[in-house]
Amino acid sequence: MALKPERGQFPPVLQTAMRFLPPPPLGMFLTHAVRRLSTQRPDLFERLGAYKRAQFIVDPVDLPYVFKLVPNGEHAFVEMLPKAKAPQGDAKITGPLIVLLGLIDGTYDGDAMFFSRDLVIEGDTDAVLALRNTMEEADLTPAELIGLNGQLRDVVDRCANSTLANLRKVLDAPQAG
Amino acid sequence: MASNLTNIPQSMELVCPAGTPAALKAAVDAGAHSVYCGFRNETNARNFPGLNFSVKELRDGVRYAHQRGTNVLVAVNTFARAGDVGIWTKAVDDIAACGADAIIAADLAVLDYAHKNHPQVRLHLSVQAAAATPEAINFYAQTFGVQRVVLPRVMSVEEIEKLNKEISVETEVFVFGGLCVMTEGRCALSSYATGKSPNLTGVCSPPGDVSYDEEGDKLYARLGGFTIDGFEAGENAGYPTLCKGRFNANDETSYLFEDPVSLNAAALLPRLRAAGVTALKIEGRQRGKAYISQVVKAFRQAVDVLDAGGNAEAEVSAMLNAMTEGGRETTGAYKKIWR
Amino acid sequence: MQKIELALGPSFFNWSVDYLHDFYARIADEAPVERVYIGEVICGKRMPFNDKAWPQVIERLERGGKQVVFSTIALPVTKRDRVSIHDLCELDMLVEVNDMAALAQRAGKPFAVGPFFNVYNEGAAQALIERGMETLCPPVELPLASVATIAKACPDLTMEMFAFGRLPLAVSGRCYHARAHKLHKDSCQFVCDKDLDGMDVDTLDNQQFLAANGIQTLSHSVQALTLSAEEWHAQGIGRLRLSPHDIDMVQVARDYRALLDGEIDSSELEARLKAMPLPGALANGYIAGKPGHVWAAD
Structure with missing residues (x-):
């Protein structure tokens, strides 16, 4: 299923610029974040069931990279790969970065984004559904994802939420559901 | 009691x-x-x-x-x-x-x-x-x-x-x-198309059996290989729940069982x-x-x-x-x- | 080894009184079936018409040596539906129960249970046997392995498989024949009498898919279970049900009898069935736990 064109994507100039920048070491950082989550919220990984061993490819269309995620508890890993080297994986989720981020913190409803074609799902839809329902239960905030707590967490969340909200407006992303 | x-x-x-x-x-x-x-x-x-x-x-x-x-x-x-x-x-x-x-x-x-x-x-x-x-x-x-x-x-x-x-x-x-358009618990439409049904497995029109196929400028939503609905480019896609599909019957195309x-x-x-x-x-x-x-x-x-x-x-x-x-x-x- | 019997199921379709008389007269005289289920199981609105046929049909079938079983309506809604169930359950003859309302009124006297009634396991079967169930024709989507498990747990119960005909997949409060003809159920003009085997329902790309029959949805394909007598016996099956269609049902019964008697093999039966003007392609996926529309050997 083809994406609805242009909605919510970074401007082409920025997309081109990013291709020439060195990739930030996000993979290792996210791997740690997911592994940390597995000790804090083991129920989430139990909820994923057999799908925690599935290979999810998350493809932000406006970035030159894809993320490969295997959410296997303490053995979880996240890898950031150049698009050309993206493996097929068990399931692939494609969309503008701002929409993908909105799915993690619950700004967007996965179903709604799918039916409005702001999001494309390929491969094992059961795996994606398991991931979606688990995210729904997880209720992650941006700060939680990077392992903050206490007062700092609230500050970061508020800051991240307003930044994302502004970004959604600037990029003409779909309205939050 | x-x-x-x-x-x-x-x-x-x-x-x-x-x-x-x-x-x-x-x-x-x-x-x-x-x-x-x-x-x-x-x-x-x-x-x-x-x-x-x-x-x-x-x-x-x-x-x-x-x-x-x-x-x-x-x-x-x-x-x-x-x-x-x-x-x-x-x-x-x-x-x-x-x-x-x-x-x-x-x-x-x-x-x-x-x-x-x-x-x-x-x-x-x-x-x-x-x-x-x-x-x-x-x-x-x-x-x-x-x-x-x-x-x-x-x-x-x-x-x-x-x-x-x-x-x-x-x-x-x-x-x-x-x-549900059909009487609940009395419907085997989903298992007829996919092998899985509410009574047998607790699911209807299961996502694992759904495919969206682009053909020309139309998008087809299929369940177990059967076309349940088709959408024009730009039109919001729907989920292919079997009884809410568009079918041909009596020489007409319609949502025969129920509209979505x-x-x-x-x-x-x-x-x-x-x-x-x-x-x-x-x-x-x-x-x-x-x-x-x-x-x-x-x-x-x-x-x-x-x-x-x-x-x-x-x-x-x-x-x-x-x-x-x-x-x-x-x-x-x-x-x-x-x- | 006990003989595997044959039964003719109740007709799902809106056949005229004349058609019913002719159809059952031939069955009575010529079809090698031990048991015949009769009665209106789909729509109470048809009852005032076909009710007139049943006394003569019963008499004729019994004269032909058939055991006649009166089937109750699958989805009783109106007062008339409920009265029909009440009256049938009072009868001295064997009754096939297709809904809990009928069970409530038949419990204590012997009855058969039809494929509209949800029996998916030995626990449910046992609860019904305690109340008088003598035959069970389980829901069509139930795999043969599950049927065999029930049969094994209930040795005195006769298990009957839906062996031939379009599969009864669903019932609804809504009439699809009326809807397809832009009518309402309450003023349906009995348009379902136009389609003697149901109205074909195809996909947008014209793939044959389902068939509508009033409030009922059937498969487009025709189920054909063609195991041998030995194989059925090993699974604890005692009878096969052939569901009536507007084809030569006497011939269908003869061909099944020939298979069960070992005169022909499965592939010969399938070839003979395919040579008939069937309303759809052959299918048997359900017994293998596969989608109902597939031919399990494919």
């Missing part, structure tokens, strides 16, 4: 879905009188990946709900697989052990087991049993001690009113969300109350907590306004409009013209 629900209001009881513990909390906080949920296995009719409760999550959920005066009803409403009935009876035991307020069941084997082994727990007859006549309902009441029946979504308000005069048990009706609409009987609440309905059920255990929270708030307000002697129609439709986002609605079989 099992106890009564502790928190039944004088008026109508709002029974709300919870696919996850987060959704349970959302429904309780939004004012649900009762929440219904199921275990994360084939014993319940919303057996989707990543959904539902472990035994521990149910125990915690019951505690959370009870602290806030909300009942928890647990569905064990699929039909037990021959040779594996133990999975279903264990679910019944677990519900009783968790201190939940009622078991929702359809299978004779499950009803029989719950009645004989846990007579102190209320037994509700699931919509999957499709009991619509006084003879059937009274039989379930007398044989298994069923205290409430969830009515199939094929009855008109007039029929519900007549029925309530001939039965001694409470009735619960669906008022919002997905709409969802049920909204908010406008009928006063009539449903007058018809003697005890509880109002909201469909949607697969929906997210934000959705649950909004719908439950809207219906709770409607029920409260109704209690205060007002007519809640305007308020509710205003609140629910945001939920359907241009999607179409129907009052379904409650109005006889639907047939």
Whole structure:
């Protein structure tokens, strides 16, 4: 299923610029974040069931990279790969970065984004559904994802939420559901 | 005889879905009188990946709900697989052990087991049993001690009113969300196309059997290889639920069974109350907590306004409009013209 | 080894009284079936018409040596539906129960249970046997392995398999024949009498898919279970049900009898069936736990 064109994507100039920048070491950082989550919220990984061993490819269309995620508890890993080297994986989720981020913190409803074609799902839809329902239960905030707590967490969340909200407006992303 | 629900209001009881513990909390906080949920296995009719409760999550959920005066009803409403009935009876035991307020069941084997082994727990007859006549309902009441029946979504308000005069048990009706066109528990369309069905595996039109195929400038939504609907470029795609598809029959293309609409009987609440309905059920255990929270708030307000002697129609439709986002609605079989 | 019997199921379709008389007269005289289920199981609105046929049909079938079983309606809704069930359950003859309302009124006297009634396991079967069930024709989607499990747990019960005909997949409060003809159920003009085997329902790309028959949805394909007598026996099956269609049902019964008697093999039966003007392609996926529309050997 083809994406609805242009909605919510970074401007082409920025997309081109990013291709020439060195990739930030996000993979290792996210791997740690997911592994940390597995000790804090083991129920989430139990909820994923057999799908925690599935290979999810998350493809932000406006970035030159894809993320490969295997959410296997303490053995979880996240890898950031150049698009050309993206493996097929068990399931692939494609969309503008701002929409993908909105799915993690619950700004967007996965179903709604799918039916409005702001999001494309390929491969094992059961795996994606398991991931979606688990995210729904997880209720992650941006700060939680990077392992903050206490007062700092609230500050970061508020800051991240307003930044994302502004970004959604600037990029003409779909309205939050 | 099992106890009564502790928190039944004088008026109508709002029974709300919870696919996850987060959704349970959302429904309780939004004012649900009762929440219904199921275990994360084939014993319940919303057996989707990543959904539902472990035994521990149910125990915690019951505690959370009870602290806030909300009942928890647990569905064990699929039909037990021959040779594996133990999975279903264990679910019944677990519900009783968790201190939940009622078991929702359809299978004779499950009803029989719950009645004989846990007579102190209320037994509700699931919509999957499709009991619509006084003879059937009274039989379930007398044989298994069923205290409430969830009515199939094929009855008109007039029929519900007549029925309530001939039965001694409470009735619960669906008022919002997905709409089964076929009589629940009597439909094998999904297994015909995919091998999986509500009665066999607790799923209908399962996502794993869905494909979206682009052909020319059209997008086709298929289930088990059968084309269920087609969409023009730019048109919002729909989910290929089998009975909501477009088909060719009698030389015409149409949504033969049902248009892709969802049920909204908010406008009928006063009539449903007058018809003697005890509880109002909201469909949607697969929906997210934000959705649950909004719908439950809207219906709770409607029920409260109704209690205060007002007519809640305007308020509710205003609140629910945001939920359907241009999607179409129907009052379904409650109005006889639907047939 | 006990003989595997044959039964003719109740007709799902809106056939005229004349058609019913002719159809059952031939069955009575020529079809090698031990049992015949009759009665209106789909729509109570048809009853005032076909009710007139049944007394003579019963008499004729009994004269032909058939055991006649009266089937109750699958989805009783109206007062008329409920009265029909009440009256049937009072009868001295064997009754097939297709809904809990009928069970409630028949319990204590012997009855058969039809494929519209949800029996998926031995526990449910046992609860019905306690109340008088003598035959069970389980829901069509139930795999043979599950049927065999029930049969094993209930040795005195006769298990009957839905062996031939379009599969009864669903019933509804809504009439699809009326809807397709832009009518309402209450003023349907009985348009379902136009389609003697149901109205074909195809996909947007014209793939044959389903068939509508009033409030009922059937498969487009025709189920054909073609195991041998030995194989059926090993699974605990005692009878095969052939569901009536507007084809030569006497010939269908003869061909099945020939298979069960070992005169022909499965592939010969399948070839003979395919040579008939069937309303759809052959299918048998359900017994293997596969989608119902597939041919399991594919």
